[in-house]
Amino acid sequence: MKHWRLVSLISLIAVILSACGHANQSTLNPQGEVAKMQYDLMKLSTLIMVFVVAVVTVLFLYVIVKYRYRKGQENIIPKQVEGNHFLELLWTIIPVILLIVLAVPTVSQTFKLSDEKQIAKDEKKKDAIVINVNAHLFWWEFEYPKQKFITSQDMYIPVGKKVILNLKGQDIKHSFWVPSLAGKLDTNVEGENKMWLSADKEGTYNGFCAEFCGPSHSLMQFKVKVVSQADYDKWLADMKNQKGQAVTADAQEGEKIFKQSCIGCHAADANDTRPPAARLAPNLANFGDRDMVAGIAKNNEANIKKWLTNPEAMKPGNLMSGKYGDLSADQIDALTAYLTSLKIAK
Numbered sequence: 001m002k003h004w005r006l007v008s009l010i011s012l013i014a015v016i017l018s019a020c021g022h023a024n025q026s027t028l029n030p031q032g033e034v035a036k037m038q039y040d041l042m043k044l045s046t047l048i049m050v051f052v053v054a055v056v057t058v059l060f061l062y063v064i065v066k067y068r069y070r071k072g073q074e075n076i077i078p079k080q081v082e083g084n085h086f087l088e089l090l091w092t093i094i095p096v097i098l099l100i101v102l103a104v105p106t107v108s109q110t111f112k113l114s115d116e117k118q119i120a121k122d123e124k125k126k127d128a129i130v131i132n133v134n135a136h137l138f139w140w141e142f143e144y145p146k147q148k149f150i151t152s153q154d155m156y157i158p159v160g161k162k163v164i165l166n167l168k169g170q171d172i173k174h175s176f177w178v179p180s181l182a183g184k185l186d187t188n189v190e191g192e193n194k195m196w197l198s199a200d201k202e203g204t205y206n207g208f209c210a211e212f213c214g215p216s217h218s219l220m221q222f223k224v225k226v227v228s229q230a231d232y233d234k235w236l237a238d239m240k241n242q243k244g245q246a247v248t249a250d251a252q253e254g255e256k257i258f259k260q261s262c263i264g265c266h267a268a269d270a271n272d273t274r275p276p277a278a279r280l281a282p283n284l285a286n287f288g289d290r291d292m293v294a295g296i297a298k299n300n301e302a303n304i305k306k307w308l309t310n311p312e313a314m315k316p317g318n319l320m321s322g323k324y325g326d327l328s329a330d331q332i333d334a335l336t337a338y339l340t341s342l343k344i345a346k
Contacts, residue, residue, distance in 0.1 A: 135174035152282035175211035215317035254338025288343035
């Protein structure tokens with residue numbers, strides 16, 4: 001009895017938790033063409049499974065009721081249907097039809113979404129939006145090759161436009177996933193994968209790594225910022241011309257500390273010309289405009305200082321821990337002032 005109570009409690013909790021979450025990170029709330037195609041396949045497969053379960057359940061209950069035990073009929077044997085050609089054809093043909101109904105759109109859309117020849121052809125178009133996605137332990141880098149600049153953690157795209165992504169892992173295998181916009185695709189070290197996505201509405205969508213990659217796998221998050229075409233064009237221009245604004249005395253002091261302790265791994269200039277393998281840490285060119293610190297905590301002074309003081313406590317296994325000496329409280333304050341000054345937003 002105790003076991004049944006536990007199972008019931010867990011089932012109830014699962015049902016309640018299934019309603020939790022954010023609308024901008026759910027596969028059940030598709031916000032782009034790719035996500036909608038995949039969602040339609042999910043609905044189709046679910047409907048087919050529900051139909052099969054319903055039919056089997058009805059037949060099961062019918063047999064239980066019709067052939068239940070009755071007193072005085074213990075020796076009556078129901079009519080046997082073994083070898084009934086009609087029934088055998090029926091329960092063979094129906095599953096085949098259901099499989100065809102599911103297989104045709106699945107195969108068709110799979111080829112459409114993974115047609116790398118078509119993606120490569122689209123990539124060569126003059127107005128194509130192309131982003132190189134580089135996955136690292138445990139952060140994301142976004143390179144805009146046509147504009148020749150780099151950013152990290154926040155990927156900007158225009159609303160309603162097809163965006164081509166070239167995916168690559170820089171250390172081990174990761175997996176790129178923005179649930180509301182598209183399904184998962186691995187980022188491999190040994191080769192490049194291609195995919196495309198689009199967004200129907202402006203807003204911020206949460207992205208994740210969907211391949212277990214280490215102790216902070218669940219903390220390897222990023223944002224997709226979907227903006228209007230005008231705002232996107234302005235963002236591209238601002239990023240291209242970004243130089244950093246260490247205006248205050250604290251920020252200027254922080255810039256000196258940054259150049260002494262951080263510049264070996266991080267860059268504060270979006271126009272970073274180093275090859276991907278040499279970019280060991282996130283580009284901080286527009287750090288002050290980002291929503292999150294380390295991809296997981298709200299971007300404010302308290303969390304920046306917490307991260308600089310002990311990054312291991314916030315993101316276990318990160319490659320920043322131990323790479324610089326101990327910083328005094330004044331140095332952390334100055335470095336925080338410098339990092340928050342790295343903005344392009346006016």
